[in-house]
Amino acid sequence: MALRLESLTLLAVVTLMACASPLHAQATPQPKRDQEIRLLRGNLYHVRDGQEHTVLLVTRDGILLVDPLSRAAATALKQQLETRFPGVPVRYVVLTHHHADRAAGAGIFEKAQLVAERSYSEALSRSRRENSDEYRFVRDVRDTFATARTITLGGTSVRLAHVRSRHAAEMAVVYFPDEKLLFAVAPPPVTSVPFSFGVTRPRDTLGWIDVVADLQPDTLLFDDGETMEGAAFQQLAEYLSALRTDVAEQYERGRSITEIQATPLPASQRSAPHYAARNAQISAVYRSTRLVRWELSGRAIASYTSRNDAMFCERSFSVCSAGGAVPGGSVGAAITLGHRFGITAEGTLNQQMWSSRARPAFQEETVQRFSRMALLFRYGAPRPGQFSFLPVAGMSRTTGDVRGLSHITGVLTPVGGYHPIEERTTRTGQTFGVDLVRTTGGGFSIGLPIRLTRMNGERPQHWPSMFDVHAGVGISVQLMRRVSVR
């Protein structure tokens, strides 16, 4: 009896509360969200929310969700997951980049660990400053990675890799090795046949392709729902790799775009479906190609200083002998930037030369050893397998070390008598010249350098001249060669 009374009372209270509620506050039926989850393969699910697409991986230890999309999408998705996978928590939310349409929903999964590339937070801060409303729900990420990261969940691995993208600097792709599927957002136009770089930067596109090709996916799924067969992607990657290598080699040889375009690719590449747009592809790669090459050279030289220069052998001397040719050596390090310019740092050391001069009551004999450091700008670059004529010009710093004796007779000491001469003087100057270079393969080249140097300032007392020329022969070895695409 008591139980019946309690039930009636509770019913009355509920009825009263229902009557007291205003009509507009009554729960309105939510329009059904255009969102679906379907199994792709294995434990990998494809999520479509309107026009947006993403993926999630379900394991026994939890769910790894990639890009939770907007807050509304994430709210709906969370409900679906709780219904379809009750008791399985979302453990990881991987954010491909920070844009609100892909990342704002992360806040819905409060207990999940957010993972993104390391420049994510910096990019997010920048976007917040520009548009605080749009980004107010996008969460910061503490768990970041630099180049790549592997997350293991429920015995399944997921690989994250940073890729170059103009869309977002922190862009990451997500690869599911068990399913051999790669998910990517805002990819370069890899699905277009024949391939075209379009408005993308070749460096970004080729970098993206390199990273993804290394993962060797069977299938690529993109954020717009489009898919691409792994075989077609690998074919494109190989085609572009061959094209890039070919352009780089010919760029290094100094060939123009039209000359390269006139050179056919190997037959194996000619059958590629992308071959039809080869000219545009070459043009884009060529304009973005940068060549950096480091070389080390060693040369034997002969250095000539004008004989009996009038400045040294002035009229008061009845006997004078100075200057001439001496052997020497030079070592240098050169960096070639592109196929037009280079910078050479060169050190030269000469065998010492002898000078003597005399007049009544005065005699002097000295040896001079000159060393020189020069920083030279070079026009042109050595062409593989060819003779190259490369003008150089720049600044130099010459140090002359002089030792010897002077002998003055007939006057009082300390002027009279023998006097040791030790003098070390440095002069800056200008060095001009040319390198005649023939590359021989294997990273070696033979060089014939010719240098003319004019030193500035007052002539030091024991320097036979302020002008010299040297020429020689030597070899260069290539230490590093890097061809990159901007």
Added chain:
Amino acid sequence: MTPHLNRNRRLGIRVPMVVCAALLITGCEASYPTTPTSAVPLAMQLHVPQPLGDASLRSSYGFTAYVIRSDGAWEEVTNQAAWSSPNPTVFRSGGSGRFVADALGTAGVIAQYQGFTMFIDIVVIDPSRLPVPRLTIGATAPRIGTTAQSRVTLVPVTGAATDVTGEAVWTSSDPSVATVEQGRVTARSPGTTRITVTHLGLTAAYLFSVRPPER
């Protein structure tokens, strides 16, 4: 050049080129194979700083000693030389070439250095008791290679003094040091000479030194 410098050692460059290449950045030193040997004195000279006739009683005088060395340079050794007088009661040495005329008479200056001995004779007189007629000389000291005019004046017993430079006979005891003609003295080379002038049987003389050049 000279025996000190051996050109044949050119080939014996002490610093190998290989080492130089390693030190290229800092630059290598040149290598000269010869260092000068220490010079030894070959001859000595005794100089008077100013032309000096007879020494005056109770006056002080300075003398200078030079050596010519094996390297062809002159060196002043005044402070290193040992100075003395053969008649110290007349002309007393104060060291370092300084002398004082203490009494009338004849004396001299002796300088000794590393086995060399040089001597100059000196007569000490009392200027207030000079006889007349006499000749008086006004001399200047030219530098080597230049000329200076000395003058001689005849002071008679009575009457005014007369310049007799042109009429007097001038001689130099060492023409390699200085020559003289009608009082015009030309310095030829470092050393000391006695310039003598004679007129009407009267004679006057002074010591004259040509100093080695300083440069």
